[in-house]
Amino acid sequence: xxxxxxxxxxxxxxxxxxxxxxxxxxxxxxxxxxxxxxxxxxxxxxxxxxxxxxxxxxxxxxxxxxxxxxxxxxxxxxxxxxxxxxxxxxxxxxxxxxxxxxxxxxxxxxxxxxxxxxxxxxxxxxxxxxxxxxxxxxxxxxxxxxxxxxxxxxxxxxxxxxxxxxxxxxxxxxxxxxxxxxxxxxxxxxxxxxxxxxxxxxxxxxxxxxxxxxxxxxxxxxxxxxxxxxxxxxxxxxxxxxxxxxxxxxxxxxxxxxxxxxxxxxxxxxxxxxxxxxxxxxxxxxxxxxxxxxxxxxxxxxxxxxxxxxxxxxxxxxxxxxxxxxxxxxxxxxxxxxxxxxxxxxxxxxxxxxxxxxxxxxxxxxxxxxxxxxxxxxxxxxxxxxxxxxxxxxxxxxxxxxxxxxxxxxxxxxxxxxxxxxxxxxxxxxxxxxxxxxxxxxxxxxxxxxxxxxxxxxxxxxxxxxxxxxxxxxxxxxxxxxxxxxxxxxxxxxxxxxxxxxxxxxxxxxxxxxxxxxxxxxxxxxxxxxxxxxxxxxxxxxxxxxxxxxxxxxxxxxxxxxxxxxxxxxxxxxxxxxxxxxxxxxxxxxxxxxxxxxxxxxxxxxxxxxxxxxxxxxxxxxxxxxxxxxxxxxxxxxxxxxxxxxxxxxxxxxxxxxxxxxxxxxxxxxxxxxxx
Numbered sequence: 001x002x003x004x005x006x007x008x009x010x011x012x013x014x015x016x017x018x019x020x021x022x023x024x025x026x027x028x029x030x031x032x033x034x035x036x037x038x039x040x041x042x043x044x045x046x047x048x049x050x051x052x053x054x055x056x057x058x059x060x061x062x063x064x065x066x067x068x069x070x071x072x073x074x075x076x077x078x079x080x081x082x083x084x085x086x087x088x089x090x091x092x093x094x095x096x097x098x099x100x101x102x103x104x105x106x107x108x109x110x111x112x113x114x115x116x117x118x119x120x121x122x123x124x125x126x127x128x129x130x131x132x133x134x135x136x137x138x139x140x141x142x143x144x145x146x147x148x149x150x151x152x153x154x155x156x157x158x159x160x161x162x163x164x165x166x167x168x169x170x171x172x173x174x175x176x177x178x179x180x181x182x183x184x185x186x187x188x189x190x191x192x193x194x195x196x197x198x199x200x201x202x203x204x205x206x207x208x209x210x211x212x213x214x215x216x217x218x219x220x221x222x223x224x225x226x227x228x229x230x231x232x233x234x235x236x237x238x239x240x241x242x243x244x245x246x247x248x249x250x251x252x253x254x255x256x257x258x259x260x261x262x263x264x265x266x267x268x269x270x271x272x273x274x275x276x277x278x279x280x281x282x283x284x285x286x287x288x289x290x291x292x293x294x295x296x297x298x299x300x301x302x303x304x305x306x307x308x309x310x311x312x313x314x315x316x317x318x319x320x321x322x323x324x325x326x327x328x329x330x331x332x333x334x335x336x337x338x339x340x341x342x343x344x345x346x347x348x349x350x351x352x353x354x355x356x357x358x359x360x361x362x363x364x365x366x367x368x369x370x371x372x373x374x375x376x377x378x379x380x381x382x383x384x385x386x387x388x389x390x391x392x393x394x395x396x397x398x399x400x401x402x403x404x405x406x407x408x409x410x411x412x413x414x415x416x417x418x419x420x421x422x423x424x425x426x427x428x429x430x431x432x433x434x435x436x437x438x439x440x441x442x443x444x445x446x447x448x449x450x451x452x453x454x455x456x457x458x459x460x461x462x463x464x465x466x467x468x469x470x471x472x473x474x475x476x477x478x479x480x481x482x483x484x485x486x487x488x489x490x491x492x493x494x495x496x497x498x499x500x501x502x503x504x505x506x507x508x509x510x511x512x513x514x515x516x517x518x519x520x521x522x523x524x525x526x527x528x529x530x531x532x533x534x535x536x537x538x539x540x541x542x543x544x545x546x547x548x549x550x551x552x553x554x555x556x557x558x559x560x561x562x563x564x565x566x567x568x569x570x571x572x573x574x575x576x577x578x579x580x581x582x583x584x585x586x587x588x589x590x591x592x593x594x595x596x597x598x599x600x601x602x603x604x605x606x607x608x609x610x611x612x613x614x615x616x617x618x619x620x621x622x623x624x625x626x627x628x629x630x631x632x633x634x635x636x637x638x639x640x641x642x643x644x645x646x647x648x649x650x651x652x653x654x655x656x657x658x659x660x661x662x663x664x665x666x667x668x669x670x671x672x673x674x675x676x
Contacts, residue, residue, distance in 0.1 A: 060198030063217030064159060064489075066244030068173055068207060070253040071484065074644070076173050077208070079159045083135040085143065086128045089120060091152030098150060099131065105146055106132060106139055115299040119178060133160065133296050161201070161295045165645065167288040169256045171316040172249070172416070172482065174206020175291035177298075195219050204294065206316075207247060207482065210416045214486050217244035243489040250279035250484045254644060255609055258616075259284045262602045264625030266592060268569075269317035269461040271480075272585040272606060275469035275575065278478030278499060280414070281583060282606070285317040319414070322422040322458040323588055326544030326595070327382045328573045329453030331515045332467060333390055334375050336402040338511040342393050345375040345514045355388035358445050362388050379518035379542065380526035384452050391451030396442060399450055400426035405505050406467040407477070408459055413500065414480040422463060425456035454547055464573055464586035471515055472540075472575035472584045475507035516540050520578045528572070531600040533631040537611050539576035541603065543595030546571055546588075567591040570627075572599035576607045583610055589627070598627040605632065613639045 068077035085106065092098050099116075102108055112132055119129045135143075140155055147153075161176050179187070179202055187196050196202075197219055203209035220241030259270055263286040272282040293302050306314050315321060337343035351370045355362040362384070369381060378386035391399065404410060409424025423429070427442040434440045449455040462480060470477050479500035487494045519540030523532040527543040546569040570592035575581040585603055592598035601624050608614040616624065617634030 061220035061222060061239075061241040062159075062198045063219060063241035064243040065161065065176070066215040066217065066486075066489065067246045068215075069246060069248045070256075071248065071250050072252060072254075073248075074253050075164065076169065076249070076253060078162050078164070080162050081157055081159055082133060083140050084130045084156050084158050085132040085135060086130050086154055086156050087116070088128045088152045088154075098153065102131070102150065102153065105143055106135070108132060111299050111301070114301065115297050118300055118303075119297045128154070128156070130158075130296060133158075163291045163295075165253070165257075166290045166292060168260065169251065169253060169283070170206075170288045170291045171285040171318065172206050172251060172256075172283045173291060174208035174210075174416075175204055175294040176201045176208050177204045177294045201295075205291075205418075206416055207249065211247050211483060211486075214247060215244040217489075218242035246487040246489060247483055248485045248487065248494070249482055250274075251282055251482065254639065254642065255282050255606065256284060257646065258609060259602065259606060260286060260288065261621060262605060262616075262624045263589065266589050266598075266625075266627070267311060267317070268587065268589040268592075268599075269321055270585060270587040270602065270606075271318050271461045271465035272583055273465050273469045273478075273480060275473040275478070275581050275584045278469070278481050278502075279484065280480055280482045281610070282585075283318050283482065285315070285319070285321070287311050287313040289313045316418065317588075318461050319416065319418055320420045320460070321588075322420060322460055323569055323571075324455075324457050324546040325408075325453035325459055325464060326546035326569070326571050327384075327452055328464060328542045328544035328571050328586070328595070329451075329457065330382065330387050331379055331471065331519055331542050331573075332403060332406060332408075333387050333394075333399070333451055334379060334518070335471070335507070335511060335515050336394060336399060337375070337390055338514060339402060339507060340394065340398060342398075343375065343390065348372050348374050349378070349383075349386045349389055351378075351383045351385035353385070355385045355448070357388070357392065357448050360445060362448055375514060376518045376521060379515070380521040382527055382543065387451035388448050389451075391447050391449075392444070394447075396447045396450060397426050397428075399447075400424055400429075405477070406470055407463050408457075408467060410463070412462055412466050412480050414462060415482050415497075419462070420460065422460055423456055423458040425450065430456075453544065461586045461588055464571075465584060468573045468575060468586055469581075469584035470505065471512060471519075472581035474509060474512055475505045477503040477505055516575075516578065519575075523574075527594075527596050528600045530630040531596060531604050535604070535607070535631075537576055537607070538578035539574055539607055540578050540581075541572060541574035541600065543600055544571035544573070545569070545594050565591055568593055570598035571595045572603050574600075574603045574607070576611060583607065592627050601627075601629040608632065608636065609639060612636075615639050615642050 065079055067075055067079075069075055085102070087095070087098070089095055099108060099113065108131065116129060116131045135155065143150075143155060163170070163173060163175070178200055179196075183202065187193055192213075195216070195218060199216070199219065203212040203215065208215065218241060220239045222239075223237040255272075259282050263270075263284070266286065268284075268286055270282060270284040271280065273280055289306055293306075298306075338345065349372070351373050353363070353370045370383075370385075373381075373383045373386045375386075377383070394402075403424055409422050411419055411421055425446075430442050431440045446455060450457060466477070466480060481497065481499055483497050485494045485496045519542055520538055522528055522541050522543065523535075523539050528541050532539060532541075568591070570589040571587065572595045573584075573586045575584040583606070585606060587599045587602050589598040589602070605616050605620075605624060608616070614636040615638065616632055617636055619634040620629060620632045620636075623629040623633065
C-alpha cells in the first residue's frame, strides 16, 4: 500500500510540473506572439522607415543664392563655381603634418593656413573645412593622383559669392560668411532648420543679412540608395532646390560710385532719398571695405587690419555713425517755432554776434554780419544768436516733442539691420541716462546750444536725410527703403516690396513754405551761393559745421592748430528741384571744416547727376575729393556716356575669374559754439 501511495504522489507531482512547464511555455509563446504583433502591427510604419534608412541616405541640395541688383539691373552680387580643397579634422590623425604634405603637392600659402586655423577654432572637428579654394583643373588632377595618401582630405565643387565691384557700396550690400556656432544653434532652434541643412554660409551684414530668407532659396533633397559601406549606388528620388530670389535695390550704383569717389580718402557719409517714396538713391559710408575678403573666411591679419584701423572701415557711418547736426538743425528749429506759435516768421531778433545767458557768452562765427534777423535771414545767413534765444524760449522738452515725429533720435525703420537711435535729449532722457542724482538735473544753460544742433544732440545722416525729405515733401513722412522688389529666378516674376504707409505729420503748408524758401535762399545769397553758382535748377539747402571735440570756455577754435581728427565736421542738407523735389539728402565729411567747403560741393554734383545727367570733369572730381571745390569746373561729362563697369572693377573681376577653375561657370546670371 505504501508503494502504491508513493507512486500516486509522484504522478501528482509530475502532473503539476508538466502543468507549470506548459504554462511557462504558453506564456513564452504568448510573449513572442505579442512581440511579433507589436513589431509587425503597432510599430510597422516606424520600423519600415528605419529599414529604408538603412539603405537610403538623404542628401541636401543647397540652392543657388539669389543675385543682388541695383535699380538699373547692374549685378552687385553673384555666384561662381570653383573647386576647393577641404579637410575634415576628425578624420585626420596629424593635421599639421597632413597640411605640410599637401603643401608639397599644391601651393598652400601662410594666409591659407591662418584662415584655416581661424575656421577650425570657430567650427567643429567633424565639419569639412576649406584649406584652399579656386583650384585649377591642373591642381585638381595633381591632387587626384595622390589622393590615397590623404584620408580626410577631399576636393569639392562649391558655389562662391562674388562682389564684382569690391569695396563699392559694401556697407549696403554686406557680405556672406561661414555659419558660426552661435548662428548654427539659432538656426537649429528655428523653423528654418530643415531649409538650412547643408548650408554653410549666410548673410552677415547689409542686404545680404536683412534679406537672407529671400536670397537663400529652398533646399532640395536627393534620396540615394547606399551600400553596406555607405557608398551611394543610385538615386531613388529627388526634389530639386529652388534658387534664391533676385533682390533689386533702389540705389543707382553709378551714382554711388561717383559719391564715393568725391569723398576721396576722407571719412564721412551721405544718404540720398526720394522724398515722395522713401526710396534710397545713394547710401554712402566712407571708408569702405572689400566684402570678398569674408567669402572664404577672412584671415586673422586682414581682420585685424579692418577691425583695429583708426578709420573704422567696418563702421556703417550712414546707419550707425552719430553726429551733432550743427547749423543744419536750424531750419527744423524754425519750423518748430512756427508750429508751436513761439515765433512768427516776421519776428525780428537782434544778433550782435553773441548771446548772453546766465553770465555765459554763446558766440557766433566771425564772418557773420549780424544785425536784425527775421526767420528767413536767420536761415540764409545762419544766425546763431537767433537760435540760441529760440531754444531758450522753446525749452528742451518742447524741442524734443516737435523733433521726434521728424525722426530725430528715432529708428527710421530702414530695411537693413543695425540702425542706431542716436540722442534727442529731453529732461526725461537725462534722468534715465545718468546714474548720479546731481547729473540727472537739466540745467537751463544746456538748452541754449541745442538750438544750433550742438549739446547732447547726436543723429545719423539717415535721420537727417529723412527729416529733410519730410520738409521737401510738404510734411509727409516716408520710411526709407533700400529694396524695391524681389524676382523669382525661375518664373522671372517681380514682386514689389511693399512700402510702409506714408504718415502726414500735419504741418501747415504755409509754415513749410517759409522754411523751404529760406533754404532756397541759402543757395542763392547765403552760405552755399558759390557752390551752386550757375546751376540750371533751383535747390534748397543748409550748411552746417559740427563740433568734433569740446572746447574749454575761453578756448577759441583754430583748425590750423588742431589735430586733423579734432577739427569740425562739414555738413550739408539739401533738396532739389526746389519747386518739385525729387531728391533730398544729408552729407557729412568728418573733420573737414565749414559745410560750404566740403559737404555742399558733393551735394551739388549729386544733384547735377540726377537732374541734368551730368558727371563732373576729371579736374573737378579731383578738386571735390580734396575739399577745394566750389562750383563745377571743366566740361562736365554725360552720365550716359560714362563707361561701366569702371576699370578697377574690371581688373578685379578678371583676376577672380582667372583664379577660378576654367571648368567653373557662373552659377547665376544677370564743437565750437558757432556752427556754420
